[in-house]
Amino acid sequence: MTATILRPGGSTAPALLEPEPKHHASPSRIIGVGTAVTDASYSQRTLLDLFRITDPRVRSIFLNSAIERRHLTLPPRDSEGVFRHESQKELLAKHKRLALDMGARAVRTCLAGAGIEPADIDYLCCVTTTGFLTPGLSALLIRDMGIGPGCSRVDVVGMGCNAGLNALNGTAAWSMAHPGQVAVLLCAEACSAAYVMDATMRTAVVNSLFGDGAAAIALLADPPDTAGPAPGELPGDSAGSSAGPRLLGFASHLISDAIGAMRYDWDDDQHKFSFYLDPDIPYVVGAHAERVVDRLLHGAGLRRSDVAHWLVHSGGKKVIDAVRVNLGLTRHDLRHTTGVLRDYGNLSSGSFLFSYERLLQEGRIRAGDIGVLMTMGPGSTIETALVQW
Known part of the structure; x- marks a missing residue:
C-alpha cells in the first residue's frame, strides 16, 4: 500500500505504508471419500477362458500380473458364446453409462x-x-x-492415470480461494x-491390467478466522486425524524423453482407439521417482523417513516394484497400493483414492502423521502431493 508525500522543493514521491494485516489462507483438507465399481467381477483366469485366449504368452501376462480380480x-x-465386437460409438455409450452410474454412487x-x-x-x-463427452460428465452429474x-x-479429460492428482491440485487451489465452500473431485474410469x-502382445498387456472404478473426495478450507499455519509451515499435532488431512503441497515431474510411452493411437483395423504402454515405462518412472518426491x-x-503413509497409484506390479526399490520403501509401505491392484486392477486416475480409503479403514492414522500421494501416467508424468493429519 502506498501514499504520496510532499518532498522539499515541492516534488512528490511515493512513501511505503505498513501493509494491513492479512489472514493467510487455510490449507484445504479432505473431509470425505467414496468409491464405486461396476457390478461384475472376474478373476484373471476366468477372463482368459471367457475370451478363449490360448496363447501361452498372453496367458502368462494375465496370470503373473499380481491381479486376482477386476470389475469389468x-x-x-x-x-x-463369442464376445461381439463393440464399435467406438458403442464404447463411448458404454463409457457414458458406466461413468455416470459409478460416478454418482462414489x-x-x-x-x-x-x-x-x-x-x-x-x-x-x-x-x-476412458471416454469423451460433450457436455462433460460434470454437467450431466x-x-x-x-x-x-x-x-x-470443470472436466479434466485425456490426462490418464496421473490425472487424479493433477485435478486435486487445482481443486485444492479453488477450495483455498473459497473458504467454507465444498469442492468435490471425482475420478470416473470405465476401462471396459x-x-x-x-x-x-500390445493389447494383451493393456487388457490384462485395467478395471472399472470411480472415486470421489470432498475438500473444504476453513474460514480465515480458523486458519491453521501460514504457507510453508506444517500444522501442529492439534490438527487431529478425525478432521481429515490437510493438503500441504504438490510437486510434478514430466519425463519428456518418454512422452510417447503411454498413449492412445487410432487402430485402423479395429476402427477404435487403442492404448499403448511401453514395456520399459515402469523402470523409467521408478528412475525418476526420487527426484520429484525429494x-x-x-x-x-x-525427509522420506518422516513419511508415515505412502499411497501410490496401482499402475501395475512392475511399476509399483520400481517405485518401491527406488524410494527405499518396504512392501508394507505399499500394502494398500498392492491390495488395490490385487482386488481391482489398475483403476486409472482414481486408483490412489481407493488406497486412501483403505488407509482410513485400517484405523492406524495418528494426529500429525505425514502422507505422500503419488500417481504416474501419460506424459510421461509423475505427480505427488503432501498431506498431514
Missing part, C-alpha cells in the same frame, strides 16, 4: 461420510480418460444428482469402454 463390463456374446458415498448433501457442493471437478445449477465445474481385442518433501523440510 464385458461385451454381449453371440449364440456360440460422490454420494463421499458426501454421506462428510454429512453433506449434493445441493451443498459448490465446485465439481470430474476426471476421466449436476443435472442428475440435484446439485445446484450455480455449482462451478477403452479396449481393443486382437492377437497382439523435491516435494524438501519444500516442507522433511
Whole structure:
C-alpha cells in the first residue's frame, strides 16, 4: 500500500505504508471419500477362458500380473458364446453409462461420510480418460444428482492415470480461494469402454491390467478466522486425524524423453482407439521417482523417513516394484497400493483414492502423521502431493 508525500522543493514521491494485516489462507483438507465399481467381477483366469485366449504368452501376462480380480463390463456374446465386437460409438455409450452410474454412487458415498448433501457442493471437478463427452460428465452429474445449477465445474479429460492428482491440485487451489465452500473431485474410469481385442502382445498387456472404478473426495478450507499455519509451515499435532488431512503441497515431474510411452493411437483395423504402454515405462518412472518426491518433501523440510503413509497409484506390479526399490520403501509401505491392484486392477486416475480409503479403514492414522500421494501416467508424468493429519 502506498501514499504520496510532499518532498522539499515541492516534488512528490511515493512513501511505503505498513501493509494491513492479512489472514493467510487455510490449507484445504479432505473431509470425505467414496468409491464405486461396476457390478461384475472376474478373476484373471476366468477372463482368459471367457475370451478363449490360448496363447501361452498372453496367458502368462494375465496370470503373473499380481491381479486376482477386476470389475469389468464385458461385451454381449453371440449364440456360440463369442464376445461381439463393440464399435467406438458403442464404447463411448458404454463409457457414458458406466461413468455416470459409478460416478454418482462414489460422490454420494463421499458426501454421506462428510454429512453433506449434493445441493451443498459448490465446485465439481470430474476426471476421466476412458471416454469423451460433450457436455462433460460434470454437467450431466449436476443435472442428475440435484446439485445446484450455480455449482462451478470443470472436466479434466485425456490426462490418464496421473490425472487424479493433477485435478486435486487445482481443486485444492479453488477450495483455498473459497473458504467454507465444498469442492468435490471425482475420478470416473470405465476401462471396459477403452479396449481393443486382437492377437497382439500390445493389447494383451493393456487388457490384462485395467478395471472399472470411480472415486470421489470432498475438500473444504476453513474460514480465515480458523486458519491453521501460514504457507510453508506444517500444522501442529492439534490438527487431529478425525478432521481429515490437510493438503500441504504438490510437486510434478514430466519425463519428456518418454512422452510417447503411454498413449492412445487410432487402430485402423479395429476402427477404435487403442492404448499403448511401453514395456520399459515402469523402470523409467521408478528412475525418476526420487527426484520429484525429494523435491516435494524438501519444500516442507522433511525427509522420506518422516513419511508415515505412502499411497501410490496401482499402475501395475512392475511399476509399483520400481517405485518401491527406488524410494527405499518396504512392501508394507505399499500394502494398500498392492491390495488395490490385487482386488481391482489398475483403476486409472482414481486408483490412489481407493488406497486412501483403505488407509482410513485400517484405523492406524495418528494426529500429525505425514502422507505422500503419488500417481504416474501419460506424459510421461509423475505427480505427488503432501498431506498431514
